[in-house]
Amino acid sequence: xxxxxxxxxxxxxxxxxxxxxxxxxxxxxxxxxxxxxxxxxxxxxxxxxxxxxxxxxxxxxxxxxxxxxxxxxxxxxxxxxx
Numbered sequence: 651x652x653x654x655x656x657x658x659x660x661x662x663x664x665x666x667x668x669x670x671x672x673x674x675x676x677x678x679x680x681x682x683x684x685x686x687x688x689x690x691x692x693x694x695x696x697x698x699x700x701x702x703x704x705x706x707x708x709x710x711x712x713x714x715x716x717x718x719x720x721x722x723x724x725x726x727x728x729x730x731x732x
Contacts, residue, residue, distance in 0.1 A: 656731055657724075665731065670723025677715050 656662045689697040
């Protein structure tokens with residue numbers, strides 16, 4: 651079965667969600683820990699917000715993770731479905 655036929659099935663999107671959402675959460679948490687681990691342990695949420703989300707930084711922060719998670723989910727789901 652080729653990729654086009656696979657993405658038309660409900661089973662494909664069910665597997666996709668099971669792969670992409672946990673991957674997105676893990677990538678987000680790792681990124682936050684890498685960028686702001688001192689602020690996280692100090693519970694300084696204002697500094698976390700300023701360094702990761704203020705002044706339009708949220709677009710890059712969330713956009714890249716959504717993009718990577720979407721294509722990773724497609725790739726892994728396509729690879730594992732027969």
